Amino acid sequence: MQQPRVSIITVVYNSVTTIEDTIKSVLALTYSNVEYIVVDGGSTDGTIDIIKKYEQKISLWTSGPDAGLYDAMNKGMEMSSGDYFWFINSGDEPASPDxxxxxxxxxxxxxxxxxxTMLIDEAGNEIGLRRLSPPEILCWRDFRRGMLVSHQSFIASRKxxxxxxxxxxxxxxxxxxLHALKHASEIRNTRLILSKFREGGMTRQxxxxxxxxxxxxxVKNFGLWSTIMAHFVIVPKFFWYWIRNRRF
Incomplete structure (x- = not known):
């Protein structure tokens, strides 16, 4: 069976200190059917020079103003031709070449x-696994307990x-x-560390x-009462983890 085409999309803006590590880690993948797309938001710090350094190995890239991170992600999907989307943004990396x-x-x-998802520090050193662990079996209702799977470790089909x-x-x-999980006929646990996520950035800030x-x-997806009840569990766990580990 022919391997599915995976569109890996990297969104970046003024990330000259991290973009090269991300590009190199994606280009090191040994999977034979990868399309690599880089969407830059009009960087002015040298990021574009690094992208140009690897442009012969990048499938498509663009640079220009956008309406923010998620607008850039939409642009990446529109540019893509793959069967699957995998977002590995600047600072993040696939877990291993294979x-x-x-x-x-x-x-x-x-x-x-x-x-x-493995968390890494600014130097790329491993810190430990993400606070929330994905369940053995996942469905959209499980996201009532929070984002149990990191976006970087979530590969969704175009369908x-x-x-x-x-x-x-x-x-x-x-x-x-959540939308992808709702519409999926089959959701597969890889039981693998799929990505490395660099702490900091927009999420932490x-x-x-x-x-x-x-x-x-x-509330929109699960209802107000269900969401309030879920937070009686989510909030104490969140703060207890922060007290013990001083990280989210």
Whole structure:
């Protein structure tokens, strides 16, 4: 069976210190059917020079103003031709060169693949696994307990992926993954660490507005009472983890 085409999309803006590591890690993948797309928001710090350094190996790239992170992600999907979308944004990396070979090693395909996420520091050193661990079996209702799977460790087929809702500035990725899970016929746990996520960035800097947006999305999908009840569990776990580990 022919391997599915995976469109890996990197969104970047003024990330001269991290973009090269991300590009090199994607280009190191041994999977034979990858399309690599880089969407730059009009960087002015040298990021574009690094992209140009690798442009012969990048399938497509563009640079120009956009309406933010999620608008750039939508642009990347519009530029793509793959069967699957995998977002590895600047600072993030695939977990290993052969990770996609392992994901698509079976004789059949699923609508969504998910796995674990390894956190790394600014120097690329491993910190530990993400606070929230993905369940053995995942369905869209599980996201009532929060974003159990990191966006970087979520690979969705074109059939179930929608556009990012630009009315959300910080949590449109949560809504996007939820939409994909709702429309998926088969959701497959890879039982692999799929990605490395660099701590910091927009998510950490905007944790409070991001959580507010996520609450609104949860109410929309699960109802107010169910969302309030879920937060009696989510909030204490969140703060207890922060007290013990001093990280989210």
């Amino acid at each position: 990770v996609l070979n392992k994901v698509f090693s079976g004789s059949s395909t699923a609508d969504v693949y998910y796995g674990e 179930v992926a929608g556009k990012y809702d630009l009315s959300y500035r910080f949590s449109a990725d949560y809504e996007w993954c 905007n944790i409070i507005p991001g959580l507010k947006e996520r609450f609104i999305i949860m």
